[in-house]
Amino acid sequence: MPSRQNPILRPKPFNNNRTRALFLILTVSSSLLIFFALIYFIYHLWSSLLNRCSRTIPFFDVAADASSSSSPSSKLQLFSYKELKLATNDFDEANVIGKGGSGTVFRGITRDGKLFAVKRLDSLSLQSEAEFQNELQILGGLKSSFLVTLLGYCFDEKDHHHHRFLVYEYMPNKSLQELLFNEDGGGSCLSWERRFSIVLDVAKALEFMHFGCDPPVIHGDIKPSNVLLDCEFRAKISDFGLSRVKVEEEGGYGVGVDLFSQELSESTPQTGVGTPTHHHEVVDFSLALQASSSSKNSRTSRNIKAMNLAMEEGEGRGKEVEENEEMNVSPNSVLDLGKQWGRDWWWKQEGSGELCSKDYVREWIGSQIHNNTEENPDWDNDEKKITISTTPELGVSTRTVDKAESGLNESRFDTLQEKFAEEETHKKSKKHRNMEEWWKEEEHNNKNKIRVLRVKFKNRLRVPHFRYCFHGKGENTVEDRGEGGEAAAGEFSFRRGWRRKSSSSSNNKNKKKNKSIGSEMWSGDLFSRELSSTTSMRGTLCYIAPEYGGGGCCYLMEKGDIYSFGVLILVIISGRRPLHVLASPMKLEKANLVSWCRQLAQSGNVLELVDERLKDLYNKEEAGLCINLALACLQKAPELRPDISEVVRILRGEMEISAAAFEFSPSPPAKIYGSRSKRRS
Numbered sequence: 001m002p003s004r005q006n007p008i009l010r011p012k013p014f015n016n017n018r019t020r021a022l023f024l025i026l027t028v029s030s031s032l033l034i035f036f037a038l039i040y041f042i043y044h045l046w047s048s049l050l051n052r053c054s055r056t057i058p059f060f061d062v063a064a065d066a067s068s069s070s071s072p073s074s075k076l077q078l079f080s081y082k083e084l085k086l087a088t089n090d091f092d093e094a095n096v097i098g099k100g101g102s103g104t105v106f107r108g109i110t111r112d113g114k115l116f117a118v119k120r121l122d123s124l125s126l127q128s129e130a131e132f133q134n135e136l137q138i139l140g141g142l143k144s145s146f147l148v149t150l151l152g153y154c155f156d157e158k159d160h161h162h163h164r165f166l167v168y169e170y171m172p173n174k175s176l177q178e179l180l181f182n183e184d185g186g187g188s189c190l191s192w193e194r195r196f197s198i199v200l201d202v203a204k205a206l207e208f209m210h211f212g213c214d215p216p217v218i219h220g221d222i223k224p225s226n227v228l229l230d231c232e233f234r235a236k237i238s239d240f241g242l243s244r245v246k247v248e249e250e251g252g253y254g255v256g257v258d259l260f261s262q263e264l265s266e267s268t269p270q271t272g273v274g275t276p277t278h279h280h281e282v283v284d285f286s287l288a289l290q291a292s293s294s295s296k297n298s299r300t301s302r303n304i305k306a307m308n309l310a311m312e313e314g315e316g317r318g319k320e321v322e323e324n325e326e327m328n329v330s331p332n333s334v335l336d337l338g339k340q341w342g343r344d345w346w347w348k349q350e351g352s353g354e355l356c357s358k359d360y361v362r363e364w365i366g367s368q369i370h371n372n373t374e375e376n377p378d379w380d381n382d383e384k385k386i387t388i389s390t391t392p393e394l395g396v397s398t399r400t401v402d403k404a405e406s407g408l409n410e411s412r413f414d415t416l417q418e419k420f421a422e423e424e425t426h427k428k429s430k431k432h433r434n435m436e437e438w439w440k441e442e443e444h445n446n447k448n449k450i451r452v453l454r455v456k457f458k459n460r461l462r463v464p465h466f467r468y469c470f471h472g473k474g475e476n477t478v479e480d481r482g483e484g485g486e487a488a489a490g491e492f493s494f495r496r497g498w499r500r501k502s503s504s505s506s507n508n509k510n511k512k513k514n515k516s517i518g519s520e521m522w523s524g525d526l527f528s529r530e531l532s533s534t535t536s537m538r539g540t541l542c543y544i545a546p547e548y549g550g551g552g553c554c555y556l557m558e559k560g561d562i563y564s565f566g567v568l569i570l571v572i573i574s575g576r577r578p579l580h581v582l583a584s585p586m587k588l589e590k591a592n593l594v595s596w597c598r599q600l601a602q603s604g605n606v607l608e609l610v611d612e613r614l615k616d617l618y619n620k621e622e623a624g625l626c627i628n629l630a631l632a633c634l635q636k637a638p639e640l641r642p643d644i645s646e647v648v649r650i651l652r653g654e655m656e657i658s659a660a661a662f663e664f665s666p667s668p669p670a671k672i673y674g675s676r677s678k679r680r681s
């Protein structure tokens, strides 16, 4: 009998397979789901972590276990862009309270009516990033009544715009720069008492930084615009963009490590302060130690930031700039200023006969013409270009100069073109003339140097910080030139290079400002103004200590701050810029404040330096003391300069200026004021 298959059992294998397949599908899909969910979770976690990291500033507790005067716990507030926008009325021009090399400063107001200052860093470059980080990590970790308080910061990275903001306490009396040099005669409101107390405040601020902090902090850019004044005219130091911390290594002599350089250096982990970086560094310890031989702790510090940035440009070279390399100052470059201006330019002014202030200015003008054209991307937009070549001090370079925009005087441009063509011919026959020679020839060919320069600059060889607003004699004003003129308006800073002004002509206030600036544009004072406010990675021209200007040393030391402080004292006392060159006939010896002061000291007449606006309303003894103290701070050899605690004691009348301090001064003072009993506290 044929066996009959159970119809129910027949499909069983099929069912089994189906179940198995179903099971398989379910397992695979659920594991895929879990897998993707896991990936998504990890990705989310990772991105939020990244986001958090970018918003977390590794605060640097400068004085973690130091004196009570510093607060390691100071927390910076993270502001939102919206908040700042609201507080500054959408960064309205009317709220602009200052402009510096690194950005624009706005006045902000909170909902509860509190004022603060917001610095918007204008561009996102390596240097501005470095300065931003420096400010956060160094100033953010310090708390002192002698330093401007950093309240917070803001990142805004929407729509491919990268904005960085720093929020500070508001200083109603702005900066010393404005008080001393404002055209409305602001300097006259600075009484002697105020000037002296500002000197003392700055000294105390430096004392806090050099001796009250552990590790010590070197400011690196002491100058009037970085001394801000509160409602009672008490001075506070600001702008730590170029500052450094000194870090002591376990092994003995210290190596200063710049915080930001650690972050920049890819191979160097962010291990925090005190971790030495050995990545592509060439450290000249002998130079460093020599320069800091008088330092209390025998610590050395160096400007690694400058070195690292130079690496970026120089493909890992261990030194900042190679000798005889072509000079080419880019907004972010850290090429040596000493090389730019010629080696030892500052000291050559000291009556050595090699260079005087005039030569220096000439050299400066030459370098402006040389540098501006290559580095200004704005210039690329123009249609007509000519190529000129010069043989500056350290190399031959070819550059392109834009023809003036429409509306500018054609014939003047032709004159300029001819001159450059002439120069080109000269270049072929004489390849290795230096910048100075080139300018001497320029001068020889043109009886009126200022007029020639005027033609050049008007044809877009731009003048630092000055908008193009000529008046009278049918010259173009910013207004006349409309948009073209607007576009031509710019300013120069070594931190940023040339910058266009965005909304100046639309603002009547600014137009007024333009006029006033333009009216004195060719007074010669423009050189003075620019020279004393042009910042590099090393500090500001005329305030930089000679050891940083000469080309060899790249270590930032306390004694560098002392030198700058010496210049600052003279500027405060005299109400003059450190290099005051006027087109109108003026005794040249007065042009260089430091040289002039030395000459006066030699003839025993230092009080002639005191600001005429003070008339006789000043304390002669204090003025003499300040000037002689400044001379001591301005000694060429860093080890001969007093340290800041000595400076404070001298100002308080607790100590006398050491006569030996003048031993190697080029112009030792004949008469030293200084013995005073308990002067100020």
Ligand SMILES: Nc1ncnc2c1ncn2[C@@H]1O[C@H](COP(=O)(O)OP(=O)(O)OP(=O)(O)O)[C@@H](O)[C@H]1O
Pocket: 097, 098, 099, 100, 101, 102, 103, 104, 105, 117, 119, 148, 168, 169, 170, 171, 172, 174, 175, 177, 178, 221, 225, 226, 228, 238, 239, 493, 495, 533, 535
């Ligand atoms: N906290 C503040 N309160 C009031 N005004 C300020 C404040 N900070 C800066 N300013 C004003 O803004 C101006 C520019 O300051 P900023 O620090 O940007 O530039 P700077 O020091 O002049 O130049 P650089 O950055 O090239 O050294 C100052 O001169 C000052 O008048």
